[in-house]
Amino acid sequence: MSKKEILNNVSIEGNKLICPICTGKQFWTRKTLMNTTGMSFFNLDWANKKATNYICTHCGYVYWFMK
Ligand SMILES: [Zn+2]
Numbered sequence: 001m002s003k004k005e006i007l008n009n010v011s012i013e014g015n016k017l018i019c020p021i022c023t024g025k026q027f028w029t030r031k032t033l034m035n036t037t038g039m040s041f042f043n044l045d046w047a048n049k050k051a052t053n054y055i056c057t058h059c060g061y062v063y064w065f066m067k
Pocket residue numbers: 019020021022023024056057058059060061
């Protein structure tokens with residue numbers, strides 16, 4: 001369902017992604033479908049958007065980006 005890989009230098013909008021907790025620069029990344037059970041029945045499109053997670057490999061802090 002979701003794939004996961006390690007990235008060493010992540011840039012978002014030209015800025016390096018740095019963990020605010022441990023200042024780590026290595027992240028897992030995975031794509032998540034924001035699919036909440038039952039939500040599509042009510043036609044709430046935002047509930048089915050794709051999100052990208054960047055998860056700090058050191059402390060586990062999770063960034064969420066939705067585009
Ligand atoms: Zn961290």
